[in-house]
Each structure stands twice: as structure tokens, then as C-alpha cells.
Amino acid sequence: MDESDGLAPAVQSILDAAREREPAGGRVSVSPRLLPDALAAAEADGRAPTIAEVKPTSPTTEGEREDDPVALAEQMVAGGAAALSVLTEPEHFGGSPANLREIRDAVDVPVLRKDFLLREAQLDAVEADVVLLIARFLGDDLEPMLDAARERGFQALVEVHDRTELDRAVEAGADVIGVNNRDLAKLEVDLSTFEDVAPHVPEDVTLIAESGVSTPADVRRMRAAGADGLLVGSAIMDGDVTENTRTLVNA
Template sequence: MTILDHIVAYKKKEIAAKKEAYAMKLFESSMLFDRPVISLATALKNSDTGIIAEHKRRSPSKSVINEKADLPDVVSGYQEARVSAISVLTDTRFFGGSIEDLLLARSTVTIPLLRKEFIIDPYQLFEARAAGADAILLIAAILTKEQLSQLATVAKSLQLEVLLEVHNEEELLRSPLENIDLLGVNNRDLKTFEVSTDISKELASRIPSHLVKVSESGLSHPETILELREYGYNGFLMGEHFMRESNPGRSASEFIKNLRS
């Protein structure tokens, strides 16, 4: 069983328990449910940096990254650094996040928020909308073609933008792209956990031009961002690089200054 298989198996149990405790229809009564979303795709296309900075406490591969940083300080620091958007990891078991992290981020900043989660059920989409997300992540590696299509359709009915993440050409070619706004290429090999931006470069020409291209993982140098822009990428999802520092917002600010210089 791969780490993704293990995560999905656990996620199914987690969602089942949540459904028993809190009916999906109750999310519609949230004050945030009908708020106008802020377009992640537009923010990236109009940005001169395209940085999506992530709030991430830990990961299965790196264990603890930063569990001491205060979330409001982190996300407000990111916004002050002029990042384009913020990704909030809400998985608890494997990444140390929570849906409350998304709620707290939404009450703190005014830029687009991406819910970073292992989404396998429409319940999570309603939950994301009620917690103030503007966009959600769908991971091709854990979803069938039918599941991708269903979840993307539900997300769009909730006015949530969809970032579809692929790891290789096979995932890209088999994925339905209706109701997809952004296409993310994860540079991390799921089998070896090695990271290389070569996969972003290889897949760039195969991504339909109407989708906003996002490169994910292994982005730690301004030169890499500049190089990937030449391949048509508008978005760059960065998590561990900033979160490893005691002051992630300041780290993001310094990175963006170097990127612009």
C-alpha cells in the first residue's frame, strides 16, 4: 500500500465520521457559504510573481516542518509579502492542518485561498465553501475519471475554482478537463519522492492553453521560477521553502524581492 493509498483509506473513514456528526446541508447556513469567491486563476494571470505560498505544518515525507508558527502571523505575513494566493493544508492526520485553519486564514487575509486536501467526496467541497475557500485541489492520482468529473462539476456549482494536480503525462491525458480552471504539475515523483522540475517542462506544451499552468514542489530559487515562466507557467506553489523558516512571511518577502530584481 502506497502512502497515497493509506491516506485515502483513512480519509474515507474520516469523512464518514464527519457525515454522521454534521450533515452536508448544514454547510449552506454558514455566513461564508454565499460570499463572492476571489478568482485564483485571475490572481495568478495578473501577478508578476505567481507565488502561491502554503501553510504547512508537517508532511509524511518530511515529518515536522514548522509546528510553532502562528497561522494568523504566517498568512498575514504572506499577504504583506504580496504573494498571489495562499494554500492552506487542512488534512489533520498526515499534515497537521484542519478546516479551522482555513476559517482562520479567511478571517485574516483578503487574497485567494486554496484548500489543499485529499478531496474524494462532495462533502469536502461544501465544507470548503463554508470555510471560505476560493479554490480546491483535485489530485488525479487518487481519483478515477468519473470521480474527477463529478467533483469538478460540484465544485463549479458552488462557484469554487478547481486546480487539478497531475504527476505525469498519463494522468494528464486521462483526466477530463471540463470545469477545470488551473492545471498543476507536481514535480515530486510519488514512487521515489525525488523532485525535478523537468516534468513541469515536459508537460507544459500538452496543457491546454485556456488553463492556468501551475508548477508545484521543488521550487526554492527565483531562477527556477523565471525559467518555468518561459514554459508558460503563471503559478508556483511553494510550501516547505517558506515554512521551514521561523518567519515564513519574511522568507516569502525576501524571495519575491529577489525574484523581481
């Protein structure tokens, strides 16, 4: 398959940059903090299990947040985030492996590395608890990348957008799956995407709703549709990070 077929220009630019990026350093080995356990603990504590995203900027937002990433991460945890997502893509999201490393050292919750990983060597840029693997971008390489991630100790969040990608993720052995409500062809967000895909996800899979969760009502909607966790970026980063996180986790 051609993983770039029909992508929005902004997404195609991200993918092109990812193909050119070379990792530094040798192979990593990780003893991860377990994401499913952290989400379950948040739920047991009466909080909506939320993965809060440290995202300085993105092609779908205006401006750039220049706060200290570690301070932002600590504020999210103080607000009740069960886990964190940290952008390490530099050109379009203002992220870096160094940011993730410093954040992971500063917090005690699982940290997801949010990036666009296309080949095995790119897994070795930095230690994280979870790495993002995007089914559309990886195509037939999804299963080998999933295996390579697990060999290093990583958990993997496999992102899908439709039933075809879900079937590929399940066949590859994914046990943590995220349904992205954002269409990478048009960059439009539709929460019904999650509602359409979620009923077909195996019960033993940890299921994450990604993109478009902005309000307590959105949180309740995704949870009612079967989300074990919610990945939230812009709605938390826009304003008081602690209060925004607290508002969503208490939905």
C-alpha cells in the same frame, strides 16, 4: 483504475485516512476570490505569481511548525504572495478546516484548500476560494467532483503528474491545472516533470507548477517553462516566512 496502485506508503496512508474522514455540516456555497485574476495582478505588479502554503508539517519534511497559522498567512501576504494554500488534512499535515476559515477571514487573497478529497460530501467541510482535486486519486470521478465543486462556487485546481492525467483533466473541463513535480510513487521531485507536461496544456488553462520550487532559479525555470503561478510550501515555511516569500516573488 486503481488510484492507489504504486503509491508510496506515506501517500497510501494519507489516502486511507481520507477515505475514512467524514465531513461535518451541510452544503456550502461560496463567492470566490478569483485565483487567475490574483496571479495576473501579481505578474502585472512585477512579482512572480506565488501561492504560498501554510503547511505545519508533512510526511516529506522534518519537525512541525507551531506558529499561529493566521500570523503565518499574514506574513506570506506581506511578503508578496498572490494567494495562499492552506492544509486542512489533520493526520499527516497538521491542518484543519478551522485554520483555513480563520485565515480566509484574515486575508484578502484567494485561499486554496489543500486536502485529499475523494467524494462530494467532503467538499462541504469549509468555504474556500479554490479546492484541490487530484486526478490520480479521483480517476473516473474527476469530472463529477469538478462539477460538484463548481456547483458550490469553488474554483478547482486539478493536479496532474503526467500526460495521461493531463488529458483526463482537460477532458473533464479543468481550467486551472497544477503539475506536481513530486512522484507520488517514489516521493522524488524532478522539475523536468513540469517542463515535459507544460507544452501540452491548452493556452486558455491557468497553469501552476507544484512542488520542488525552492530558489529564485527554480522560480525562473518554471516561469520560463510556462507556469502562470507557483505553489510553494516548504521553501517558504522553513525560516522567516515573510523574507522567504519576498525572495521568491522577486526572482
